[in-house]
Amino acid sequence: MELHWWAFVLAFLITAVLMPALIRFLKQSKEQAVIRKLGPDHQAKAGTPSMGGALFVAATVLTVLVLPSTYASEASFTWTLILVVAVGAFALIGGIDDGLKLVRHSDEGFHFKPKLAAQTISALAVLILMWVLKVPFVITLPVVGPVYLGPFYFFFLWFWLVGWSNATNLTDGLDGLLAGCSVIVYGVYTWIAWQANNPSIVTFNLALIGALIAFLFYNHPKAKIFMGDTGSLALGAGLAIESILLHAALSLVWFGLIFVIETLSVIIQTISYHFFKKRVFPMAPIHHSFEQFGWREWQIDFLFWGITLVLALVGVYFLV
Numbered sequence: 207m208e209l210h211w212w213a214f215v216l217a218f219l220i221t222a223v224l225m226p227a228l229i230r231f232l233k234q235s236k237e238q239a240v241i242r243k244l245g246p247d248h249q250a251k252a253g254t255p256s257m258g259g260a261l262f263v264a265a266t267v268l269t270v271l272v273l274p275s276t277y278a279s280e281a282s283f284t285w286t287l288i289l290v291v292a293v294g295a296f297a298l299i300g301g302i303d304d305g306l307k308l309v310r311h312s313d314e315g316f317h318f319k320p321k322l323a324a325q326t327i328s329a330l331a332v333l334i335l336m337w338v339l340k341v342p343f344v345i346t347l348p349v350v351g352p353v354y355l356g357p358f359y360f361f362f363l364w365f366w367l368v369g370w371s372n373a374t375n376l377t378d379g380l381d382g383l384l385a386g387c388s389v390i391v392y393g394v395y396t397w398i399a400w401q402a403n404n405p406s407i408v409t410f411n412l413a414l415i416g417a418l419i420a421f422l423f424y425n426h427p428k429a430k431i432f433m434g435d436t437g438s439l440a441l442g443a444g445l446a447i448e449s450i451l452l453h454a455a456l457s458l459v460w461f462g463l464i465f466v467i468e469t470l471s472v473i474i475q476t477i478s479y480h481f482f483k484k485r486v487f488p489m490a491p492i493h494h495s496f497e498q499f500g501w502r503e504w505q506i507d508f509l510f511w512g513i514t515l516v517l518a519l520v521g522v523y524f525l526v
Contacts, residue, residue, distance in 0.1 A: 218416035259437015285406035296443035300435030374442030
């Protein structure tokens with residue numbers, strides 16, 4: 207247990223200490239986020255550096271790789287390696303996406319097809335790693351129990367990784383919103399991993415939570431730095447793979463309901479406008495609709511964090 211909390215402390219300190227230097231470096235090199243012209247009026251945020259997610263992901267990965275507990279057994283190393291590869295691969299995709307935005311001085315990075323191709327390759331890499339490490343290709347469904355998918359497991363894994371990474375990416379539209387929600391959901395899976403006697407996931411999550419809390423000191427409204435796609439894609443991929451490894455994949459639909467709602471609001475808005483030229487919401491993702499109603503970012507953050515916390519408490523009580 208002691209090493210678990212050392213993971214939290216170490217990742218927190220790395221992120222807290224190095225983030226000011228990263229912010230200064232990005233500002234001096236003029237690597238700053240481009241604010242979407244089609245979104246709400248956030249031009250006051252113009253010039254805020256992005257790619258803060260690179261640091262909290264790096265702090266998490268470095269922390270778990272230097273802790274002796276990672277190498278205490280073959281199982282510990284297996285779970286940690288899968289988590290590091292999944293989170294790292296999607297962080298890399300997000301980093302390239304963020305980099306392209308900066309180079310082009312545009313709010314558009316990866317185009318849809320190459321981004322989807324990169325995510326598909328990453329999902330395939332995770333699948334191959336799981337096969338090499340002899341992780342069973344099985345998902346556990348409520349009431350039904352374990353279901354062995356065989357070759358169809360890849361399609362599920364692909365859908366889960368790509369879907370959740372994009373869902374968290376869509377949620378990352380306000381200062382502190384995604385980071386706060388992620389701390390809560392990762393906290394839930396820390397508890398589930400503890401109950402399942404999986405110390406590797408517990409350690410990884412405590413490191414990530416520590417790094418995210420440190421990041422929030424710089425990301426709360428008004429943010430000094432954004433996490434960028436580097437962080438948002440990685441966070442979703444991490445949740446997706448953890449829910450699978452803990453045999454609780456469908457629980458993520460409940461615990462990550464805010465991410466589901468954000469994604470559905472975009473899908474509904476897009477379909478409605480494309481076919482009927484009408485908007486269902488003032489703006490999508492739905493957190494921007496609250497801005498249109500006059501809510502401040504802190505108010506929206508607290509509402510969404512509160513909903514996520516209630517979902518977590520209810521889910522832990524009834525589902526776990």
